[in-house]
Amino acid sequence: MDIWHAVASWTWDAHDETCGICRMAFDGCCTDCKLPGDDCPLIWGACNHAFHLHCILKWVNSQTSQAHCPMCRREWQFKE
Amino acid sequence: MTVDALSSVCNLGVLDSLSGASISEILESWNSFCLITETIVKGDDANLSTSYSKFQSDVCSLCKYGLRSLVEEHFLLSLQGMSEKHGAPNFWKNFDAYNNVPDSEMIDRNTQEDEVELLLCKALEEISLEKQYQEKCLLMLVNSLQLCQENNTSTEGHPLDMEKIFFSKYRLIVSSVLMTTMPRQFTEILHSYFKGRLEELSTIMVGDYDDDNELQDNNRPTNMDIDGTYDPKKTLENKLVRNIGMVVHNLKNLGFTSMTEDAYASTIFLLLQAKVYDLAGDDYRTSVLESIKGWIQAVPLQFLHALLDYLGDSMSDLSPKSTKSPLASTPSSCYQKSGKPSEGIIRWQLRLEYFAYETLQDLRIDKLFEIIVDYPDSAPAIEDLKQCLEYTGQHSKLVDSFISALKYRLLTAGASTNDILHQYVSTIKALRTIDPAGVFLEAVGEPIREYLRGRKDTIKCIVTMLTDGTGGNSNGPGTGDSLLEELNRDEENQERNSLDDDINTDDKQTWIDVQRWEPDPVEADPSKGSRYRRKVDVLGMIVGIIGSKDQLINEYRVMLAEKLLNKTDYDIDTEIRTLELLKIHFGESSMQKCEIMLNDLIDSKRTNTNVKATINQLSQTAAESREHGASFDILDATIISSNFWPPIQDDDVKIPEPVDQLLSDYAKRFHEIKTPRKLLWKKNLGTVKLELEFEDKTLQFTVTPIHASIIMQFQDQKSWTSKNLAAAIGVPVDTLQRRINFWISKGIVAESSSADSNDHVYTLVDDMADGGKSVTNNEVLVADDEAETSVASVEDQLKKEMAVYEKFIFGMLTNIGNMGLERIHNSLKIFCATNPVYDKSIQQLQSFLSGLVAEEKLELRDGTYSLKK
Numbered sequence: 001m002d003i004w005h006a007v008a009s010w011t012w013d014a015h016d017e018t019c020g021i022c023r024m025a026f027d028g029c030c031t032d033c034k035l036p037g038d039d040c041p042l043i044w045g046a047c048n049h050a051f052h053l054h055c056i057l058k059w060v061n062s063q064t065s066q067a068h069c070p071m072c073r074r075e076w077q078f079k080e
Numbered sequence: 081m082t083v084d085a086l087s088s089v090c091n092l093g094v095l096d097s098l099s100g101a102s103i104s105e106i107l108e109s110w111n112s113f114c115l116i117t118e119t120i121v122k123g124d125d126a127n128l129s130t131s132y133s134k135f136q137s138d139v140c141s142l143c144k145y146g147l148r149s150l151v152e153e154h155f156l157l158s159l160q161g162m163s164e165k166h167g168a169p170n171f172w173k174n175f176d177a178y179n180n181v182p183d184s185e186m187i188d189r190n191t192q193e194d195e196v197e198l199l200l201c202k203a204l205e206e207i208s209l210e211k212q213y214q215e216k217c218l219l220m221l222v223n224s225l226q227l228c229q230e231n232n233t234s235t236e237g238h239p240l241d242m243e244k245i246f247f248s249k250y251r252l253i254v255s256s257v258l259m260t261t262m263p264r265q266f267t268e269i270l271h272s273y274f275k276g277r278l279e280e281l282s283t284i285m286v287g288d289y290d291d292d293n294e295l296q297d298n299n300r301p302t303n304m305d306i307d308g309t310y311d312p313k314k315t316l317e318n319k320l321v322r323n324i325g326m327v328v329h330n331l332k333n334l335g336f337t338s339m340t341e342d343a344y345a346s347t348i349f350l351l352l353q354a355k356v357y358d359l360a361g362d363d364y365r366t367s368v369l370e371s372i373k374g375w376i377q378a379v380p381l382q383f384l385h386a387l388l389d390y391l392g393d394s395m396s397d398l399s400p401k402s403t404k405s406p407l408a409s410t411p412s413s414c415y416q417k418s419g420k421p422s423e424g425i426i427r428w429q430l431r432l433e434y435f436a437y438e439t440l441q442d443l444r445i446d447k448l449f450e451i452i453v454d455y456p457d458s459a460p461a462i463e464d465l466k467q468c469l470e471y472t473g474q475h476s477k478l479v480d481s482f483i484s485a486l487k488y489r490l491l492t493a494g495a496s497t498n499d500i501l502h503q504y505v506s507t508i509k510a511l512r513t514i515d516p517a518g519v520f521l522e523a524v525g526e527p528i529r530e531y532l533r534g535r536k537d538t539i540k541c542i543v544t545m546l547t548d549g550t551g552g553n554s555n556g557p558g559t560g561d562s563l564l565e566e567l568n569r570d571e572e573n574q575e576r577n578s579l580d581d582d583i584n585t586d587d588k589q590t591w592i593d594v595q596r597w598e599p600d601p602v603e604a605d606p607s608k609g610s611r612y613r614r615k616v617d618v619l620g621m622i623v624g625i626i627g628s629k630d631q632l633i634n635e636y637r638v639m640l641a642e643k644l645l646n647k648t649d650y651d652i653d654t655e656i657r658t659l660e661l662l663k664i665h666f667g668e669s670s671m672q673k674c675e676i677m678l679n680d681l682i683d684s685k686r687t688n689t690n691v692k693a694t695i696n697q698l699s700q701t702a703a704e705s706r707e708h709g710a711s712f713d714i715l716d717a718t719i720i721s722s723n724f725w726p727p728i729q730d731d732d733v734k735i736p737e738p739v740d741q742l743l744s745d746y747a748k749r750f751h752e753i754k755t756p757r758k759l760l761w762k763k764n765l766g767t768v769k770l771e772l773e774f775e776d777k778t779l780q781f782t783v784t785p786i787h788a789s790i791i792m793q794f795q796d797q798k799s800w801t802s803k804n805l806a807a808a809i810g811v812p813v814d815t816l817q818r819r820i821n822f823w824i825s826k827g828i829v830a831e832s833s834s835a836d837s838n839d840h841v842y843t844l845v846d847d848m849a850d851g852g853k854s855v856t857n858n859e860v861l862v863a864d865d866e867a868e869t870s871v872a873s874v875e876d877q878l879k880k881e882m883a884v885y886e887k888f889i890f891g892m893l894t895n896i897g898n899m900g901l902e903r904i905h906n907s908l909k910i911f912c913a914t915n916p917v918y919d920k921s922i923q924q925l926q927s928f929l930s931g932l933v934a935e936e937k938l939e940l941r942d943g944t945y946s947l948k949k
Contacts, residue, residue: 004715004739005648006785007765008747009722013756027723034672035679036721042756 012042012050020071021055030054045069046077106142113138113151117158139224152246155221159214160253211254215247222246274347278383348380349435356439367460369467372440376432384428434471441468445478449485455506459513466514478514479523486524491531497541504528505545505622529625533923539635542622628921629666634877636662637674638726644677645718645728648767648782650685652678676724684719691717691749715742718766719750719759727877733764734810735785736792772828779828786811786819794829794844802840878920882928885918889929890947893938898946901926 012026019042022030029040030052043053049071051059060067060076067076116138142151355375359368444451444465451458451465469475490503504525511521532538640655656678663671692715722728735743747759768788770781781787789809793800800808806816820842823829830843885908892907893899899907905922912918920928929945932938939948 004742004768004785004788005718005766006715006739006743006746007645007718007720007762008743008759009720009725009728009762010750010754010757010759011722013751013758025723027721035676036724037680037683037757038754044756 010037016050019052019055020049021051021059024052026050026052044079045074046079047072047074048079109138109142113142114154117155139221152221152225155218156249156253159217159250160257162214164257214254215250218246218250271343271347274344275350278344278347278351278380348383348432352376352380352432352436353439356436357443367464369440369464372436373433376429376436380432381425381429385425388424437468437471438474441465441472441474442477444468445481448478448482449489452503452506452510455510458510462510462513469514475520479520482524483527486527491527497532497535497537498545500528500532500535501538501541501545501622504532504625532625536927538625539631540639542625542632543636543639629670631921631923633662633666633670633674634726637677640674640677641726641728644681645720645765646767647681647718648716648769650681650688650718652681673724676721680720680724681718684717687719687750687754688717690753691746694753695745695749715739715746717746717759722760727880728762728765732810733786733789734808735763735789779826781826783822786815787822790816790820791823791828794842799841799843802842805842878924878928879931882920882924885912885920885928886932888912889932890937893945893947898941898944900944901929904929904945 010027016026018025019030024030026042027036029036032054033040033052041053042050043056044050045056047069049069051070056070056076059070068074069076139151356368356372359372359375444461448465451461455462465478469478490500507524507528508521511524514520640659643655644652659671659674659678663675692713734740743761743763747761751758764784764786766785768783768785770783770788770791772779772781772791783791786809790805793805793808802813802816802820805820806813809816811819817840820829820831824831824842828845830845832841832843888908888911889904892904901922905925908918908920908925929938930940933940933945936948939946
């Protein structure tokens with residue numbers, strides 16, 4: 001056996017399929033991005049809800065006071 | 081004069097006044113006049129001069145009594161009688177020999193041509209002599225008439241006028257006599273005569289022409305030399321022309337003007353046609369138009385020029401009185417103005433050139449199919465055709481004939497889609513040369529498009545042509561290049577256009593566009609906008625076959641996926657290039673997914689090296705992987721973003737333990753590097769390069785993982801039953817049987833039936849003596865049978881998507897009975913407005929329905945679908 005060229009697909013290890021903000025698949029990318037994966041990463045909040053980084057950043061920045069998680073309304077904090 | 085004669089005859093009073101003496105005088109002179117006329121006309125030269133004075137006095141005395149018209153009539157009548165009795169029969173007798181010879185034979189026999197020529201010359205000479213003599217007689221009469229006119233001092237008309245009238249009367253008589261007695265084959269004799277002469281001339285001329293070219297090529301400008309070489313030829317040529325001129329002249333004098341012209345015109349045309357056929361032939365690689373034109377200048381025009389010159393000269397020489405004045409409108413009068421290229425010559429040239437164009441055009445149109453088959457090479461022929469068509473304007477002929485040729489030869493079940501497409505592309509290119517507006521292309525392309533739409537593999541072929549250098553495997557290299565080229569060309573155009581846009585302001589551009597506007601050709605279909613027609617774009621037309629670019633892109637995506645998944649190195653330069661070109665043409669957004677796919681490959685390469693580097697570092701310390709018997713060196717992975725790839729077939733397969741271990745290690749490492757992402761292996765996909773070691777030889781293979789798994793099971797155990805093997809690999813038995821056939825066909829595994837009839841036993845063939853013969857050593861064999869496609873084909877996808885609508889369709893058909901395709905399509909659009917939304921095209925629906933028909937769920941009759949009972 002010389003070379004075994006295998007094929008795999010990657011997926012985000014999130015327990016959901018789609019981003020709650022843009023409704024696009026996690027494995028895809030947010031509406032502003034062209035390329036999935038590293039270019040459009042996911043981010044988890046302290047509440048364990050995951051979103052596209054770009055999506056949640058937009059959301060957080062648009063909130064005047066303290067931002068809340070769009071899913072559970074808890075205060076949004078990036079998971080360490 | 082006639083009026084006068086008439087009045088004198090009718091005036092009965094005059095009769096009364098005649099005395100007996102005058103009556104006897106009249107009778108006497110009449111009798112003697114008749115006698116002399118007879119002898120004169122019979123043609124005894126000696127009598128002519130002696131009896132002239134007597135004749136004159138007779139005529140005078142008759143005229144005196146106003147019997148002039150009678151005299152004239154009698155004389156002419158006797159001339160006519162003479163030519164009827166002697167001249168014409170004698171003349172035609174010469175050709176009696178050919179009366180019974182069939183035409184074709186006569187033309188065929190070259191030896192006879194000389195004979196004909198001699199005969200014709202002789203006969204013409206004879207009759208001309210006779211005619212000259214008779215003309216002399218006529219002149220005599222005219223002179224005597226004039227004489228008595230002068231005596232009478234009556235001043236009627238100009239003497240020249242009288243002469244002219246007499247001669248034209250006479251000519252009319254002669255020609256009518258000859259015409260009425262003319263034998264049927266005389267025209268053919270004339271034709272064959274001219275043919276022979278012209279051919280002779282043309283060989284001389286061609287020699288001239290060639291010599292001329294040679295001389296020009298050799299750059300020998302010494303006039304002396306040229307004169308020296310030409311002298312004998314020139315004289316020969318002159319002699320020939322003079323001969324012909326003589327014949328033509330004689331014929332003309334006999335009143336055969338139109339027939340003669342017909343004869344030599346048709347001969348020239350025939351010769352020209354033969355020349356065109358000869359030059360054009362079946363060779364499309366060279367342009368023949370120029371050489372034909374050159375030939376026209378060199379041979380027929382030279383001939384005509386010489387002939388007309390000669391005729392002009394000879395006419396003024398031989399018959400100075402009759403047709404010298406340009407007002408005497410014989411049809412050839414315009415030819416007499418010799419010197420510079422006369423009107424006649426120019427007219428002839430135009431005629432000949434038009435004829436040549438038409439002939440060549442017909443020839444080319446007949447062969448257009450073949451010409452287009454080897455299009456890039458046959459460009460000169462196309463160019464010729466274009467010029468011809470510009471002259472003749474018979475585009476519709478081209479369209480009709482080409483369409484029928486296409487239908488007959490190309491659009492048949494026997495032709496492969498690739499060939500049809502290739503021909504289509506060539507057609508587009510070729511016709512674009514002929515007609516940049518693309519109107520005729522439209523007409524010609526329609527049947528092809530229509531036909532291609534009915535073929536299943538059209539899209540696939542198009543995409544293959546677009547992407548591969550070699551379009552399919554039927555025609556080898558060269559077939560598909562054209563489309564890729566087209567992509568390139570398109571790109572260049574695009575760049576140029578964008579450059580233009582930068583330079584030109586909008587106003588300027590509009591103004592230029594307006595100036596460039598030309599009305600559509602007459603043949604254009606007014607129902608179609610001219611905008612649409614402007615741009616003849618091969619890709620656009622190809623896409624037009626399919627109907628929408630989405631379908632094309634989908635197919636491309638599937639093929640791209642297939643290709644990428646089977647790549648073992650990460651070399652995707654050609655794909656990137658193709659994609660860039662496609663992006664230019666189809667727009668960035670529609671190619672987005674394909675771009676992501678390519679990007680995945682690039683990322684995979686990076687990740688792969690990254691993962692392997694870190695794993696190897698680890699393994700150096702732990703030396704763990706060594707224990708498994710396989711190192712990460714052998715593993716490469718392509719990691720895809722599955723959302724953007726076409727649906728991928730997912731069969732589970734158990735791969736050999738060591739590899740499986742490798743894969744999970746790899747996945748773990750990936751997870752560590754790229755948290756929180758993880759890998760899902762598609763274990764049935766990919767390629768494996770294997771080296772099988774036997775006792776005496778080693779064989780190399782490139783196979784799919786499932787094949788590899790199968791063969792690796794034989795490493796430990798030489799013989800497997802099919803059930804056990806299937807279980808070990810984790811695939812159904814029938815899949816196994818299909819896959820193992822590959823190894824059986826290579827002679828590596830042998831199949832034998834076991835005691836259990838459902839079970840087969842596969843044994844590894846150790847001794848390769850017999851089985852391995854067909855396999856060459858170290859040959860890389862790629863397993864490629866139908867079932868291997870790793871990506872779900874477009875049809876499968878469509879089927880999956882359409883399955884939702886199946887029950888709608890069945891429901892409708894149960895209620896309504898039978899429905900046409902369009903009706904089903906429209907109904908689905910109405911009923912499935914909400915979830916699931918029906919968004920398929922009518923073509924997709926059609927292919928789905930035909931699938932159902934094939935499964936015998938539906939029936940298709942007279943274009944309507946109904947449930948199968």
